[in-house]
Amino acid sequence: MATNTIPSPVRDDVLDHPLRATTNKQKQSPPVVLIKHHGRLGNQLFTFGHLIAHSVETETPIFNLAFHRYGNIFWDRLGTLYAAFLRGLVDSLHLFLYVRKFG
Amino acid sequence: MNRQIHSLAKRMPNILSVIQCGREVVLLDELNNACPSNRFSMLIGDNFRSSYHNEYAVRAIRNYLQPIEVHQANINILVNELRATEPLLIGVHIRQGDFRDFSGGTFLRSPQDFANVMEDVIALFTQHHVRFLICSDESIDHELFKQFDYRTGTGHLVEDLYALAATDYLIGSPGSTFSKWASFYGETPLYCVDDTTQRPSIDDFQTALSSDY
Numbered sequence: 001m002a003t004n005t006i007p008s009p010v011r012d013d014v015l016d017h018p019l020r021a022t023t024n025k026q027k028q029s030p031p032v033v034l035i036k037h038h039g040r041l042g043n044q045l046f047t048f049g050h051l052i053a054h055s056v057e058t059e060t061p062i063f064n065l066a067f068h069r070y071g072n073i074f075w076d077r078l079g080t081l082y083a084a085f086l087r088g089l090v091d092s093l094h095l096f097l098y099v100r101k102f103g
Numbered sequence: 104m105n106r107q108i109h110s111l112a113k114r115m116p117n118i119l120s121v122i123q124c125g126r127e128v129v130l131l132d133e134l135n136n137a138c139p140s141n142r143f144s145m146l147i148g149d150n151f152r153s154s155y156h157n158e159y160a161v162r163a164i165r166n167y168l169q170p171i172e173v174h175q176a177n178i179n180i181l182v183n184e185l186r187a188t189e190p191l192l193i194g195v196h197i198r199q200g201d202f203r204d205f206s207g208g209t210f211l212r213s214p215q216d217f218a219n220v221m222e223d224v225i226a227l228f229t230q231h232h233v234r235f236l237i238c239s240d241e242s243i244d245h246e247l248f249k250q251f252d253y254r255t256g257t258g259h260l261v262e263d264l265y266a267l268a269a270t271d272y273l274i275g276s277p278g279s280t281f282s283k284w285a286s287f288y289g290e291t292p293l294y295c296v297d298d299t300t301q302r303p304s305i306d307d308f309q310t311a312l313s314s315d316y
Contacts, residue, residue, distance in 0.1 A: 032134065034146045040201075041260060042280030043149060046316030049164040049287075050153040053313065054131040056163045057155035073170055073261045 030060070037066035044070065112145065124148035156314040164313050165288060170261045177262050181236075182269045185254060191231035193224060194270035194291070195253075196263075196282045197239040210278035214239075214247055216299045220274055221251055223302045224294075236270055238263035267291075272308055286311035 034051060037044055048064055055062045067074075112119040120142045122129060131153045134144050153160075169175065185192055195217055202211040225233050235253035237243055243255055256263035264281060267273060268289030275282025277295040286293035292308030301307075 030142050030144060032131070032144045032146060034151070036147045037149055039149050039280075041264070042282075042284050043316065045168055045284045046280055046313070047149065047151060048168060049313045050131065050151055050316075052164045052167055053155045053157075053160035054153035056160045057153070057157070058132075070261075073174065074168060075171065 031063060032060055033063045034066045041070055117142070119143050119145055121145045121147065124150045126150065128152050130154065152314075152316075154314075156312065161313050168288075170265055174259065174262050174265070177257055177259070178266045178269065181254075181257060181262070181266050185234060185236055188232070188234075190234035190252070191228050191272070192270045193221075193233055193235050194267035194273045194285065195221065195235050195237045196267055196273065196275045196279065196285065197237065197241075197243070198276035198279045198281065200240040202276065202279075206278075210276060212276060212296045212299065214244055216296055217274065218247055218251075219299070220294070220296050220303060221248075224272070224274065225251075227303070227305055236266060238267055265289075280316055283311040283315055287313050287315065 032051065032054070034047070037047055039047065044067055048067055051062045051064060054060060109121055112121045122134070122144055124146075125148065128150045129146075129148070129152070131151055132155070170178070182192075197212075197214055197217050199211070199214075202208065205211075221235060233252070235248075235251055236256060237248065237253050238256035256266050264285055265288065267282075267285035268291060270289070270291055273282060273286050273291045273293040275286070275293050275295050277297040279295075282293060282295065285291065287310070290310050292310050294303045294308045
């Protein structure tokens with residue numbers, strides 16, 4: 001009987017994955033950004049899986065800002081900050097445009 | 104937030120496209136056809152799917168969506184302790200909490216239902232010593248499970264999830280993507296307690312796929 005063990009934490013595939021290093025692959029498609037997802041962890045993981053599968057196949061850069069709630073569980077602090085930063089950037093840009101028009 | 108994104112897209116029509124989905128499924132594969140190639144695609148919703156779940160993609164998903172080392176270490180400690188005497192390790196995910204109200208309680212199964220299935224599963228593996236790892240989003244009634252050799256998870260969301268993935272078989276809650284993800288990630292055969300009157304057979308344990316959602 002096969003016994004499952006926890007896989008090695010070495011993330012060899014990820015090192016040249018477009019999620020982690022956007023410069024090592026020629027960009028063929030525009031980035032895809034998931035802004036909002038209403039599900040909890042399980043649903044979010046499956047949706048993220050679909051995004052990763054899409055990214056791996058089409059070499060599309062993806063950003064999953066909706067995952068920031070669980071980001072600190074899966075990535076280091078920098079990755080979480082990065083997601084929070086992008087989310088903040090969208091808000092700031094909107095504010096900037098709003099101020100420019102009505103300010 | 105939705106309003107802001109739509110507003111942004113209106114102001115920058117050459118840069119942003121917004122794709123929003125409700126209950127209907129939107130295929131990511133069709134994004135390139137639907138959106139001009141020079142735009143960012145901003146997605147809002149829960150039902151975006153890809154059909155590219157080949158072996159390489161699945162490996163990338165598993166590699167990328169691993170917990171950080173501090174959680175991984177706790178999982179390793181727990182699983183190593185559980186496997187110390189080389190039992191057949193079976194994970195049990197008892198989801199209660201939000202399932203009481205979700206969809207009229209359709210997916211809610213009582214802890215007693217899980218205890219019944221655990222007895223059935225022991226009968227399936229008579230040649231092994233069976234040990235259970237029980238994880239739940241609510242406190243566990245130890246009196247109910249006292250006849251089993253079991254241990255509970257650490258109680259941390261992701262440690263429970265990936266410890267369940269590291270078991271040999273899984274008993275999960277029906278309709279729970281938490282159970283399914285554990286099955287997919289660990290390639291662990293899963294039996295969902297769907298019909299409480301049914302006694303599970305080994306063939307009823309099926310490994311979930313990354314495209315199962």
